[in-house]
Amino acid sequence: xxxVTQTPRYLIxxxxxxVTLSCSPISGHRSVSWYQQxxxxxxxxxxxxxxxTQRNKGNFPGRFSGRQFSNSRSEMNxxxxxxxDSALYLCASSVAGTVNxxxxxxxxxxxxVV
Amino acid sequence: DAKTTxxxxxxxxxxxxxxxxCNHSTISGNEYVYWYRQIHSQGPQYIIHGLKNNETNEMASxxxxxxxxxxxxxxxxxxxxxxxVYYCIVKYTGTASKLTFGTGTxxxxxx
Numbered sequence: 727x728x729x730v731t732q733t734p735r736y737l738i739x740x741x742x743x744x745v746t747l748s749c750s751p752i753s754g755h756r757s758v759s760w761y762q763q764x765x766x767x768x769x770x771x772x773x774x775x776x777x778x779t780q781r782n783k784g785n786f787p788g789r790f791s792g793r794q795f796s797n798s799r800s801e802m803n804x805x806x807x808x809x810x811d812s813a814l815y816l817c818a819s820s821v822a823g824t825v826n827x828x829x830x831x832x833x834x835x836x837x838x839v840v
Numbered sequence: 841d842a843k844t845t846x847x848x849x850x851x852x853x854x855x856x857x858x859x860x861x862c863n864h865s866t867i868s869g870n871e872y873v874y875w876y877r878q879i880h881s882q883g884p885q886y887i888i889h890g891l892k893n894n895e896t897n898e899m900a901s902x903x904x905x906x907x908x909x910x911x912x913x914x915x916x917x918x919x920x921x922x923x924x925v926y927y928c929i930v931k932y933t934g935t936a937s938k939l940t941f942g943t944g945t946x947x948x949x950x951x
Binding site (some may be wrong): 730759761768769770771774782784814816818828829830831832833834 | 874878881882883884885886889927938939940941942943
């Protein structure tokens with residue numbers, strides 16, 4: 727079956743702009759999580775959505791937001807972009823987000839803020 | 841979630857077993873040990889997980905010590921394609937899908 731699909735794969739934005747990233751989970755998966763990966767901070771958890779509700783949130787400013795649709799697809803939005811937001815943004819899906827399930831990651835969206 | 845400690849890097853000859861250690865001395869009774877790996881510029885890939893018993897799948901084996909304070913991921917016959925950063929993660933039942941990644945071990949498999 728198809729894996730986790732993230733679009734776009736690459737993005738270049740200017741400081742102050744906003745950006746929306748998309749994630750389509752594996753069919754049947756209801757939990758979608760987002761992560762940011764930078765050379766300095768490594769992989770950091772942003773938030774998790776389950777059944778259209780945010781269930782868990784990492785330590786990021788309010789400029790980072792997300793949502794999940796009824797078909798489990800998810801989007802994350804970053805407003806007022808800063809240079810430090812340049813990163814690889816990864817989406818992961820799992821069946822129901824419980825402890826005994828593994829997460830499947832997409833290839834990521836590489837965002838560059840100039 | 842319990843903190844994990846891994847060596848920053850390891851080397852392994854192709855065809856040999858790669859044994860990647862992880863220390864999680866503060867692990868609690870209902871926390872699982874998960875292993876993921878990330879090949880350069882790709883999303884992390886799930887490898888294996890366990891609670892207290894040793895586990896094996898088509899990719900690797902996971903050996904957890906009896907006191908659960910440490911574990912070892914074993915890749916029985918490493919290939920060049922196993923070159924990646926390997927993350928050991930301890931995951932509490934109450935945190936749903938949240939994974940707390942450390943700095944991992946960079947495994948270099950060489951000819």
